[in-house]
Amino acid sequence: MTPFQYARANDVADAIKQIATDPSAKFIAGGTNLIDLIKYDVEGPTRLIDISHLPLRSVEQTAAGGVLIGAMVPNTDLAYHPLIEERYPLLARAILSGASQQLRNMASTGGNLLQRTRCFYFYDAATPCNKRVPGSGCSAIDGVNRINAILGTSEACIATHPSDMCVALAVLEATVHVLGPAGRQRESTRANHSEDARPGHGERDREIQERRVALYECPHRRSNASSIANGGEPTSRCSPKQRRSVVESSDVLCGYA
Numbered sequence: 001m002t003p004f005q006y007a008r009a010n011d012v013a014d015a016i017k018q019i020a021t022d023p024s025a026k027f028i029a030g031g032t033n034l035i036d037l038i039k040y041d042v043e044g045p046t047r048l049i050d051i052s053h054l055p056l057r058s059v060e061q062t063a064a065g066g067v068l069i070g071a072m073v074p075n076t077d078l079a080y081h082p083l084i085e086e087r088y089p090l091l092a093r094a095i096l097s098g099a100s101q102q103l104r105n106m107a108s109t110g111g112n113l114l115q116r117t118r119c120f121y122f123y124d125a126a127t128p129c130n131k132r133v134p135g136s137g138c139s140a141i142d143g144v145n146r147i148n149a150i151l152g153t154s155e156a157c158i159a160t161h162p163s164d165m166c167v168a169l170a171v172l173e174a175t176v177h178v179l180g181p182a183g184r185q186r187e188s189t190r191a192n193h194s195e196d197a198r199p200g201h202g203e204r205d206r207e208i209q210e211r212r213v214a215l216y217e218c219p220h221r222r223s224n225a226s227s228i229a230n231g232g233e234p235t236s237r238c239s240p241k242q243r244r245s246v247v248e249s250s251d252v253l254c255g256y257a
Contacts, residue, residue: 002044029108065220071110094168177215
């Protein structure tokens with residue numbers, strides 16, 4: 001493990017300032033993915049900036065009837081929040097389908113979306129992996145690839161994004177409010193995931209994303225919680241064709257760089 005310094009951000013502005021002045025630094029919130037990557041020598045930040053104490057832990061209703069989710073909201077808190085359970089059962093179910101209870105208790109909403117796209121070989125530094133070392137090759141194509149993508153791949157990478165939550169947010173047409181060195185911006189959840197799986201592509205976008213602090217806004221949705229509980233489809237303003245194409249291609253949608 002690479003030795004690193006630890007710093008705590010006092011507020012959002014301080015977090016952005018610290019990350020902008022240190023190219024080798026990483027934000028850390030729950031740390032459920034980053035700590036693993038550090039232990040496996042996949043990531044080697046020389047400085048960790050703790051943003052877990054920033055005031056971004058609320059889930060609030062917007063004036064338009066939607067909901068605004070802070071980047072530091074733990075996955076468990078989000079899944080069981082009354083507004084999410086009632087209006088966005090798709091999001092609640094997606095969160096609860098991933099990881100273990102212990103990991104969901106620690107993982108943040110922002111960190112969940114910004115997990116590294118990966119497969120088994122990504123964690124193994126002794127094997128070639130274009131995601132880890134661009135141009136080194138893809139061990140998964142001719143190796144163990146049961147969990148990897150079938151569509152939306154390239155000759156260089158067939159890994160998928162591991163977040164169930166980001167698929168639900170894409171279906172719900174959520175908007176990401178970001179604040180970083182370039183200022184304040186708004187973009188769709190889908191825009192946070194590159195569709196280019198070639199070596200090195202998307203990794204630049206990931207670096208940009210990791211150096212920003214975000215809020216997530218889901219637009220107003222009417223949903224039938226009892227129908228969901230009985231195995232029905234989540235109610236959405238998407239047409240059946242749109243909803244079917246998004247859900248069925250979830251690995252493709254979030255399996256990019």
